[in-house]
Amino acid sequence: MRREYRSASVVPAFSGEIAPQASTRVDRWAVGRIQQSLASAPLRFVLWDGFELPSKTGAPVATFLIRNRRALFGWLWDPALNFGEAYMSGAVEVYGDLVTMLEEVYRASDSTPRPWWLWQKSNDLHAARENVHHHYDLGNEFYRIWLDREMNYTCAYFPTRDYTLEDAQIAKMDLVCRKLRLKPGERVIEAGCGWGSLALFMAKRYGVSVRAFNISPEQIAYARQRATEEDLTDRVDFIEDDYRNIDGECDVFVSVGMLEHVGLADYRTLGGVIARVLTDRGRGFLHFIGRNKPAPLNPWIRKRIFPGAYPPTLREVFERVLEPQNLAVLDVENLRLHYGKTLEHWQQRFNDALPRVASMFDEMFVRAWQLYLAGSQAAFTTGSMQLFQVVFARGASNAIPWTRAD
């Protein structure tokens, strides 16, 4: 199923495109250190003058061509940030499958201890808007190219591996509704509704009324148009506002793919919002990318793709969002392999439509997105990132499912 991102996994002969300056002893030491830091991964390195470091652990899954000294030392100095920068600009080229290479890199990094500095500033209302604008307002046209028809930009659910992406996203939305036992007439509040697919689905298939919040103007505009077209404006209200400003009352609180953008510092605020709006017999649902142990998001992804984002551990969510409000965890499911599969589909579509994407954005953007999508797939398939779905309820509520049977 995996695509070659380049036409061949064979490195071209280094004749025309090589810079004239020969690599020095220090350059060769530097590339040796990089290889060493990924010791267990079968990777081959080639410098700009053709100097080659073969894989130390069997047939290489990929070859890196490092085109200049700046990329080399940037990588050595801060690999988590600068590998992405160099790949994006083309200063580092990868021959071989990007996902396979990244999986090996993730596995190799897992066995070496990583000292992480956890620090994140609070995403105030303005910063939150900026962060979301950065990513989600790239133009609905762009996302339409490679997302499913319903524009779900979150992990799909594949009852079996051969589901299409379209069907798997429908299955995901249905899974969310079934986990929440939605009943006709119930009032749902959705925090972070993307292009509105889930809100519309819940109203259409489960007969609930939904107030859906989002701070991306492009997404809200798209969602409202869909509500009008599908004649659902009486039951779905799309509100362009921050989750912190959610008011009113609801039987069900649901948030799919927003928690990653909230930031640890505001989890208590989110918990307070949930406790404020949920009825005594209310249920809630959180779907988010997470970790097994705390670690910041890769700095390159934070810089180029998701400013202000942080994937939390379950413990961090329970500690700050649910426990202080005496909310009871009813059900948790980890769907990380489903996100790996989702990302495989997204990449297939993205790469199938490369000419179209290339007509909209420059080469750096395309390479950045290829790396981001491939890196995300690798993070889920190697267990570096998790996808958690959490169902909760008021602590004293007995309006909870007896079993999981449905």
Added chain:
Amino acid sequence: MRREYRSASVVPAFSGEIAPQASTRVDRWAVGRIQQSLASAPLRFVLWDGFELPSKTGAPVATFLIRNRRALFGWLWDPALNFGEAYMSGAVEVYGDLVTMLEEVYRASDSTPRPWWLWQKSNDLHAARENVHHHYDLGNEFYRIWLDREMNYTCAYFPTRDYTLEDAQIAKMDLVCRKLRLKPGERVIEAGCGWGSLALFMAKRYGVSVRAFNISPEQIAYARQRATEEDLTDRVDFIEDDYRNIDGECDVFVSVGMLEHVGLADYRTLGGVIARVLTDRGRGFLHFIGRNKPAPLNPWIRKRIFPGAYPPTLREVFERVLEPQNLAVLDVENLRLHYGKTLEHWQQRFNDALPRVASMFDEMFVRAWQLYLAGSQAAFTTGSMQLFQVVFARGASNAIPWTRAD
């Protein structure tokens, strides 16, 4: 379904059994304070001389007869400990259904803020043995009276509410095995195996081999005898030893109802044991009584029933047991209503066999156990306590279920 613990809910005329000394103004103030502390609960209070405080919130679900001043002020001073002490000794009598009364008390206490001091000493090897001996070595005969045939002293699983206790305990054991996807020939380590029911079940029905640990000599003796009788000694090894001494290697680590006895201070040790014995593709299972937010076990229960016990929140377990070992949470289920149902069955059997229990233990013991079982049921039905089942795996392992379908 609920039993009356006394033949009638009508308080007898206070003639013969009342102490001659009249209650004073201070006594009446004290009982007023007690009632006030449970303001929202419809409860009636009667003092030894017949002085009566009617329910302030509708028809009373129960009447307390406080027989002497010591019980009165003990209750006022430290209700969490001394109500149990007074009930056990008979200095406080309850007319009405014990569970209903306790449910009201739990609900009333939930709405008043409780300042809790969290402090627990480590259960070293000796203390752990003493604590377990206190509860589990009361004699297998005693537990046989009111547990199911398989002697499961943990929450059962009722696919529908009308399951018998026998069937629900079988369903629980099967649920555990299915959640773990046990395959014939796999090696299981069980920490805290009770009377051996689950270990024998897994070996018999799923064809695995089990090494099961427990520090209760009576339980181990019973389990070994069953293994011999059922000709399973080649596949089930019952080992009288502490979980900290578990060695070897296993594909599956399972612990049902032990974590409550481990104590927060030793969670990291337990996590280390799991990480030491589990293979790279191994899975694990924890089943335990927990909380939505941290709070110590009721002090009377700790004193009289479960010394050294503590029901943790999921967060406390993840933080100390799983996260430090990079173990991935795959699945969590909250079965608190099933524990309520289980306790209803246990009480029915316990009370049906009262004459038999009374022939083995004194009246104080019987009353203490009635209060403990009723209080536990009320704690689960009101959401004061939770029952969590957690499935986990090595963080990097992809030998995890694709969906929950099975």
